[in-house]
Amino acid sequence: MCFSSSPPHSITSPAHHHNNIMASWDAYIDSVTATAPNDCDLACIIGLDGGAKWTTDAHAQSFKITPDEAVAIARVTKARDTNTWQMGGIIADGIKYQYLRENDDGAFLGKKKDHGAITIQASKSAIVIGHTKEGGQQGNTNKGVDAVAKYLDSLNM
Numbered sequence: 706m707c708f709s710s711s712p713p714h715s716i717t718s719p720a721h722h723h724n725n726i727m728a729s730w731d732a733y734i735d736s737v738t739a740t741a742p743n744d745c746d747l748a749c750i751i752g753l754d755g756g757a758k759w760t761t762d763a764h765a766q767s768f769k770i771t772p773d774e775a776v777a778i779a780r781v782t783k784a785r786d787t788n789t790w791q792m793g794g795i796i797a798d799g800i801k802y803q804y805l806r807e808n809d810d811g812a813f814l815g816k817k818k819d820h821g822a823i824t825i826q827a828s829k830s831a832i833v834i835g836h837t838k839e840g841g842q843q844g845n846t847n848k849g850v851d852a853v854a855k856y857l858d859s860l861n862m
Contacts, residue, residue: 731764733853737835738766740849744841746821747798748849751775751832753783759831768836770797778834782827787813797823797834810851814843824850828857
């Protein structure tokens with residue numbers, strides 16, 4: 706199922722972050738990866754305030770970042786201060802990605818030779834993170850991440 710103007714119908718509001726609600730957020734992983742099936746292999750969503758994980762690691766295509774990595778990503782993304790990443794890279798799933806730049810859509814981009822690339826984009830209250838497999842086209846992953854982030858923005862999330 707490809708992400709279009711509406712999300713999968715099983716998605717519910719994140720007002721209550723207990724396990725069944727978090728599991729429903731996992732459908733957004735499909736929305737990100739389906740946009741670039743030959744490029745984007747992993748995705749996750751975390752909270753902009755504090756980095757709480759909105760998606761679970763149970764999904765086959767979950768980008769399994771640690772709680773500490775999520776907190777660090779949220780801190781930099783919310784402050785829009787990339788000095789930390791410029792100096793020490795973006796750490797996700799134990800991999801240190803070299804910070805490249807912020808693109809025109811406000812997404813932060815990173816890359817690690819032999820490990821692919823990372824795209825990080827915030828909505829009003831969430832951060833959508835996509836991973837591009839090595840050899841994949843990061844621009845296609847950026848489109849999937851951007852679509853979900855903009856959709857969440859449209860819901861004031």
